[in-house]
Amino acid sequence: MTVTSDQLWPEPSDRVRELFRDVAETMLARHTEILAEMEEATLRDPRYLAIAQDPVLAESSDRVGVFALKKWLTSNIAAPGARVPPPDSEETRTYARNVVLRGLTTDEVTSWRAGQYVVWRWWLAECFRVARDLDELESLVAVSACSLTTAVDDAIAALAQQVDDVREEFAGGAQLQRYATVELLLQGADIAPARAEAQLGYALTGSHIGAVVWTDSERDAHALEAVSEQLMRACGAAGRLTVVAGTAAQWLWIPAKTVPPAADLEEMLSRHPRARVALGRAASGINGFRRTHLDAAAAQRLLSRLRSNLAVIRYEDVQMIDLMSADVSQLDQFVTDVLGDFEAASPVLHQTVLTYVEEGLNRSSTADRLYTHRNTIDRRLARVDELLPRPFADRPVEVATALTVLRIRGSA
Secondary structure, X not given: OEOOOOOOOOEOOHHHHHHHHHHHHHHHHOHHHHHHHHHHHHHOOHHHHHHHOOHXXXXXXXXXXXXXXXXXXXXXXXXXXXXXXXOOOHHHHHHHHHHHHOOOOHHHHHXXXXXXXXXXXXXXXHHHHHOOOHHHHXXXXXXXXXXXXXXXXXXXXXXXXXXXHHHHHHOOOHHHHHHHHHHHHHOOOOOXXXXXXXXXXXXXXXXEEEEEXXXXXXXXXXXXXXXXXXXXXXXXXXXXXXXXXXXXXXEEEEOOOOOOOHHHHHHHHOOOOOEEEEEOOOEEHHHHHHHHHHHHHHHHHHHHHOOOOOOEEEHHHHHHHHHHOOOHHHHXXXXXXXXXXXXXXXXXXXHHHHHHHHOOOOHHHHHHHOOOOHHHHHHHHHHHHHHOOOOHHHOHHHHHHHHHHHHHHOOO
């Protein structure tokens, strides 16, 4: 291998180029498996916590990872061993805007190194597979290490520049100032209420309902404002505080005391099928401002953790599940243990039990709400007891919780 003055590493021989292309083609064919491992590795990195805990940001970051990996592999199929230009795509530009809008820095993307180590482990395994002798292996690994490390360095530097460009574009903007004030309140910083209210244009006294409104794709972000307005009206309010939390998400605070029923909100969202809403419990004052938002954010994370496509989630309905779901496998075991054969029963029986619990274990009102006869409810509940490992009356809360988990998981 030879090195010219404008190269960062030796130019590979024809044989090493051939091996490079072979490895890249194999990796590209298995990129889905590699990406899954990369995601697991970055989620374990504590520096990635601010992004990993926000489903919208995490999804945006994942799209950048997919694009960057495919670009490096396809570039090395076309020109094996050559320096790969940094990714410049709508995914990276969107991610840069999200980083700025959320008040983050490029320090959070240092977890890309964890993803790099995953790619390198896969790549090395393939290098050992294709190389015929130690000389080939040494040359292939040397060029590969330079190529991958430089590609990641270049990608991080390019993202940092994009973030700087976006930050300069947004400098002094009302949305960034509003977001900064909200972050201070959420962190419990010592900020005068009157000053915060003036900066936000929103009263911190009284009751608030926090909400996160988002879409899974920036292409559908046009629906956010309409959904936010409809949500405000559904809560019976005439105003709201809106903070742009990314290119496909908004945080809301609505001055109201009662969170609307999930069924009403689902009907409202039927006109915007790609929009999603998570709501916190109503709470009062500055502490309530913080708490209701944390509720809504926790509900949103729960959907992400359980890989659910549920359109509407209220924290008051899923608080127990949120507390139980740090380990999803244990949560699934809880459902199996509590429900037994009833887990596979018809949705009609599941809904009957949930309605029965919501109606305070009153069979007559359950029948009225489900538009059926009291005797029908009696027969259904008798069948439920036959299917459950223990009678429903022994642990109604556990059964209702397990059924709610099924409802959330069933939308995945």
